[in-house]
Amino acid sequence: MGNRPTALVLYNWRGQWPMRRWEHQRIFAWKAYFPGPVTFLNIGFPFNPAWITRLDPELVMVDATALAARYTPVGLSGLRRAMDAVPARARRVAAPLDEFLGLQPLRDVLVEARIDLLLTALEPALWGGVYPVVQRPYALRRFLTAYVDDGLARRASSDLAGRSIAVSYRAWETPAWLGEMGRLKREVGLRAEAWAQARGHRADVAVDGQRRLVGDAWIRLLGASRAVVGVEGGSSLVDPAGELPTSDPASSGPEGWTPPASAVVLAREAEIRAMSPRHLEAVATRTFQVLVEGDYSGVLEAGVHYQPVRRDLSDIEAALDASRDPRRAQAMADRAHDEIVASGRYSWRTVVGEITDQVLA
Amino acid sequence: MRRAWGLALFLRLRDWGAWAVIIAESRLAKAPPGLKRRLRDISRLLRLKRWIRID
Structure with a gap:
């Protein structure tokens, strides 16, 4: 001792x-x-x-x-x-x-x-x-x-075919200082909601910080959803001097906002990106993920662990349609769970x- | 190594107390403006104000 x-x-x-x-x-x-x-x-x-x-x-x-x-x-x-x-x-x-x-x-x-x-x-x-x-x-x-913590790893998940919500998503108010990455976070949710409406499916989507879910409520929503959409977390801007208005993100909507002179706008290939916690949580709940293509910190592989979508979202409807094929979607969600959660690697x-x-x- | 058990226990209690304050703060943030104003009036002690950040 x-x-x-x-x-x-x-x-x-x-x-x-x-x-x-x-x-x-x-x-x-x-x-x-x-x-x-x-x-x-x-x-x-x-x-x-x-x-x-x-x-x-x-x-x-x-x-x-x-x-x-x-x-x-x-x-x-x-x-x-x-x-x-x-x-x-x-x-x-x-x-x-x-x-x-x-x-x-x-x-x-x-x-x-x-x-x-x-x-x-x-x-x-x-x-x-x-x-x-x-x-x-x-x-x-x-x-x-x-x-992944032990409790999340042990969580039992129902089959996708039995889940009542076709697609779910939440995004906080994405401030302008996140740049293009922030715009995508909002857009991907709106497009998923439009897809569900057009197909007559049930969606539970909220952007701009509405109907915020915390604690286990978010995990329960994932566990009740066949699919979830998403994009890597990160930023298209770097603020070396600390001049961005981080204390009041709501005041800096994307329209008509220009970054301070000290901020560096990153080229697309140099953007700061990483897998968000929600992507691991979706793997743990065996939810089919439709994600904007990316590296996802080297953890999620496109076509293996998630259904990729082009960055312009031009094929998001087709990707979401894939979630309606229960065998294929379940196989992908199960594979992701086995390799990422059950393996204990992460x-x-x-x-x-x-x-x-x-x-x- | 020698372990300061008394201090560790004190810090654990302090942490729990801090979480109680955090929960109170989050409730206050969602309170209607009238109630917030009343509470602000009640919290005249500067130290209390600094701790629970009503103002």
């Missing part, structure tokens, strides 16, 4: 309840799968840095929400105080999810905080541009935006174990 490593997870959460399931898992999976005691510290509330020093953890995990504290001077100051108090011997791991916002402050914080391992959802081809080698005293490791248990071995070896 005395030899077990200890960990501290720093996170930053205020005002939102319930949490989305994958966000809760990302923070608290460490409790379930780290091989020793784990303490959680929400730096969104007042804290005494001496607590961190006294805890003397072997591993400090800085969650994406704690790194997002950099958006405000008060938050940044709290994050700095916390990291300054971490004992020198502790191994430090950071996992940002929003590298396209406030990139330079993020780079600075990672260096100041003496991070040992950075977990990033970026594809390796982009690492050099986002984290230049000369400014990078830490190691990098690819990390998905979410993994489970929290596996990744927490691997990260622990890597940094505490």
Whole structure:
């Protein structure tokens, strides 16, 4: 018992309840799968840095929400105080999810905080541009935006033929600063809804943040749907200086908005993209996925795990029609479940174990 | 290694308390404007205001 490593997870959460399931898992999976005691510290509330020093953890995990504290001077100051108090011997791991916002402050914080391992959802081809080698005293490791927890992996799913909803989708208010990627998030939902209406099928689609589902409600909707549409998460813009209006996305609708001069508009091949947690959740519920073609962090393969759609959505109706063929759709959903969820390859248990071995070896 | 069990227990209780505040905050955010105004009037203590972020 005395030899077990200890960990501290720093996170930053205020005002939102319930949490989305994958966000809760990302923070608290460490409790379930780290091989020793784990303490959680929400730096969104007042804290005494001496607590961190006294805890003397072997591993400090800085969650994406704690790194997002950099958006405000008060938050940044709290994050700095916390990291300054971490004992020198502790191994430090950071996992940002929003590298396209406030990139330079993020780079600075990672260096100041003496991070040992950075977990990033970026594809390796982009690492050099986002984290230049000369400014990078830490190691990098690819990390998905979410993994599968034991509860989700064990979840039983009904056959697609027996599900009452033909297609479902949710999108939050996509702010202009997401660029073309944000426009697609909205458009794909509207096109799916139009398809269902035209064919006389039942759809449960909401864009612009309406009828938001959190916790298990979202999983239940996926489990009741034959198909779900989607697109990779990410952004077509990078904001190195932190000047985008992240605090009020609703005020920056896509019409008539121009990015600040400091923002970099990315070419299509250089866009920041990653598989979203919802795509793993759909695999876990054995729901047929109709997705805009992409790499999906190297996890989902087009035509094998999901039905691909061209980026201009010109073939989305035909792709959704494929979900009406129960044998074919069920076979694809089952294959995705077997290879991605049942295999345990993308489970929290596996990744927490691997990260622990890597940094505490 | 020596483990600060008392501190770990304190931090766990603090975390639970913080979640109670977060749940209250989320309910407040959805409250009608009149109720929010009344609560703002009640929370005269600066420290309380800072903690539960009514204003």
